[in-house]
Amino acid sequence: MWDYSEKVKEHFFDPRNAGAVDDANAVGDVGSLSCGDALRLTLKVDPDTETILDAGFQTFGCGSAIASSSALTEIIKGMHIDDALKVSNQDIADYLDGLPPEKMHCSVMGREALQAAVANYRGEEWSDDHEEGALICKCFAIDAVMIEETIRANNLRTVEEVTNYTKAGGGCSSCHEGIEEILTAVLAERGESFDPNAVAAEIKKPTSGLTNLQRMRRIEELLEEIRPNLQRDHGDVELIEVDGKYVYVKMTGACAGCQMAATTLGGIQQHLAEGLGEFIQVLPHEELARRAAGA
Amino acid sequence: MTSGIYLDNNATTMVDAAVVEAMLPYFTEQFGNPSSMHQFGDKVGRALKKARKQVQSLLGAEHDSEIIFTSCGTESDSTAILSALKAQPERREIITTVVEHPAVLTLCEQLEKDGYTVHYLKVDNKGRLDMQAYQRLLSDKVAVVSVMWANNESGTLFPVEEMAEMARSAGVMFHTDAVQAVGKLPINLKDTSIDMLSLSGHKLHAPKGIGVLYLRRGVRFRPLLRGGHQERGRRAGTENAASIVALGKACEMAHEAMDFEKTFVKSMRDRLEQGILERVPHCFVTGDPGNRLPNTCNIAFEYIEGEAILLLLNKMGIAASSGSACTSGSLEPSHVMRAMDIPYTAAHGSVRFSFSRYNTMEEVERVIEAVPPIVEQLRKLSPYWADGGPVEEPEKAFAPTYA
Structure with a gap:
């Protein structure tokens, strides 16, 4: 049996906002190929204030898929759609007092349904941009x-x-x-073979010769340079923390929740590393909390 | 016994009280090592001998020395397949099926990485094999055929006796993973061409952690574990004496209850199936209903998901299992349901009810009452369902963007 929190069980056994919303003006249908779960999110958005007046879900999925759908609708009701889009997978998982790692995709699905529904409301085409592996x-x-x-x-x-x-x-x-x-x-x-005895490339210490303040400002400048690229894809990035060689960022807009943000993070990392002239590692901001909790 | 209705006997079974009673002395007063010369060892040695006879009798094996005690069904499967490969290094192919238990499938996948060729026999939508396709694959390149006797999920039986004949005619070793079949079906190995067979104690009311590999006399064998002379050098390691005694007792009891399995256990299964199919629209039995274990029924409830069904059943004290992705721990939907080409909106809602002789008809009636409202409740949440029935053309009406 999965190790579900009491909150997950509660939202599964007594789901909130189940069913389609009457006279909805935003609908998002998404699914996860890896497990076959699927979800329809219907929203009623006030056209004047762009506030979510009502939200309902229909889910074909397991206990945690139903619970995270229920949680998502509870979180976003009454929110402005721009704020709703900032709700992350971790927010949904946190609302439910955590999900087993195998089940995180359930909350990803909720977020994606929200993005799809907002795109539908705005008359845009939404397409998913990441794939999930085993x-x-x-x-x-x-x-x-x-x-x-x-x-x-x-x-x-x-x-x-x-x-x-x-x-x-x-x-x-x-x-x-x-x-x-x-x-x-x-x-x-690429024609190489795996060598179990290879030594990991050494991670160099910061060697830029800048003061901490200069270095942080430089990181911000470099992020500004890359921002237009992200915004073109309806996404954005926010600097959260710099800790030695680790740079924590929050992906927002269309970038948020995209599990393949790793590729984007990789691009940002390369840009920062080149601009600073030192090795740095760009990590999602969720890492910060996790590391703090783990350390 | 705990309260609740246990219909998950293909996962594991309750150890019978008489079995526990039989094994208990072997923890305390009969604690000796059966290999020892003194009286402490001697009595244990005799008890193992008796247990070996009891297992032999249930399997209908010709000799008691054909019974090798192992730690579990998985060990027996690995021992059998790896032995066949080691004993015949010039043969680099294996034949198995797509619906085997992971104990065989995962091993075969690993052997492929090690350079062996594995042929996976496909099944049709009732879970049946194509015997001609099997015949075509048999050759002197094949080291071993490993085919399960009964499928753990659907209960569908494979014609292993016939397949073993065909393998023998082609000069190929034949192994069957019979962990679901032993104790539920009459088996008489001496009249078959089966060379090796795996069984697992905890599937037939013996404890977990004990299994058997049946090895026909004269079949070339290479042990997995080498060491002491236990099990005539074919499986080293001090014997799990208490569990072996327990397994012997459990085999004796299963032998006695064989008719009961075929009649009463089957009638409970049939009643449950009929009761559910009558009351719940849009559900169907998976596998081959005319040719399956008497204790197993697997029903696919369309448009809802299995884990959700199990959680609600569990809340009512009813234990079953599901082929849904989310119950497997791997997120992969059941390979058995996929192999039978069950639509995914049904495969995810497949629920297995598996009986034992300790269930009662009264329990069956309670489950028949419990299931319909649970299905109804979940369908109300389903995007494939509206106004008391599936939406028209469900696959079109709800066509989500997949990640």
Whole structure:
């Protein structure tokens, strides 16, 4: 049996806002291929204030899919649609006192339904831009696609490097065999073979020679440079914290919740690293809370 | 016994009180090592001998030395398949089916990575194999055929006796994972061409952590675990004496109850199935209803999801299981349901009810009452359902964007 929180059970056994909203003017239909769950979110949005007056869900899915749909509708009712779009997967999971890592996709689905519904309201076409792979690291809920793309984007060669970049394998280490298999497959694409004895590339300490304040300002400038690219895709990025070589950012708009934000983060990371002239790692802001909790 | 209705006996079973009673002395007064010379070991050795006979009798094996005690069904499966490969290094192919238990499938996937060729026999929409396709694959390149006797999810039976004959004619070793079949169906191995068979104690009211590999006399064998001389050197490691005694007792009881399985257990299953199909619209039995275990029924409830059904059943004290993605721990929907090409709106709502001889007709009636409102409640939440029935052309009316 899954380890569901009391809150998840409560929202499953007694779901709020179940069913379609009458005279809805925003509808979002999304599903997750990896598990076959699907969700329809209907909203009634006040055209003058753009406030969500009512929200309803219909879900074909498991206990936590139903619970996170229920939670999402509770969270967004009464919100301005722009604020609603800022609700993250973690917000939904937090509202439910957490979800098992295997079940995080359930809250992803809720968020995506919201994006689709808002796009529908605005007369836009919404398309999903990430794919989900098989869950590899259960400790940190990292899937195979995320690991593959991170390996490709950063030329990773060892399990340790994969852990440094994605956190996958940084917990109980049971998934190291799986990570080695992914490394073997991805390295084979570029004609290399996986060497279990390879030493992880050393992560250099900050060497930019700037003061902390100068460095932070420089990071902000560099983010400004990259911002128009993100906004063109209806997304945005916000700087949350700089801690040594770690730069924590919050992806917003269309970027938020996109589990493949890793690719985008990779691009931002490259831009910052080049601009600062030092190795830095860009991480989603959820990491900050997790690391604080874990450390 | 805990209250509640337990209809998940294909997952595991209650250890019978008589079985517990039989095994308890082997923790305390009969604690000796059966290999020891002294009296403490001797009595345990005799008890193991008796247990071996009891297992032999249930399986209809010709010799008691054909029974090798292992730790579980998975160990038996791995031992059988890896032994066949090791004993015949020139043979690099394996034949199995797409609907095997992970104990066989995951091993086969690993063997593919190690360079072996694995042929996976497909099934039709009732879970049946194509025997001609099987015949075509048999060759002197094949080290072993491994085919389950009964499917754990649908209960569908494979014609393993016939398949073993065909393998023998082609000079190929035949193994069957019979963990779901032993104790539920009469088995008489000496009249078959089956070379190896796996069974698991906890599926037939013995404890968890004990299994058997049946190895026909004369079949070439290479042990998985080497070490001491236990099990005639074919499975090293000090015997799990108490559990072996328990398994022997459980096999004896299963043998005695065989007719009961075929009659009363089957009638409970049939009553449940009929009761649910009558009361719940848009559901159907998966697998091959005319050719399956007497204790298993698998019903697909369309347009809703299995885990949600199980959670609501559990709230009412009813235990069953599901082929839905979300109950597997892997998020992958059941490979058995997918292999039978069940539409995903139904496969996700498949629920398995599996009986044992300890269930009662009164429990069956309670489950028949409980299921319809649960299905109705979940369908009200489903985007495929509106106004008391499935939406027209459900796959079109609700066509979500998939990630």
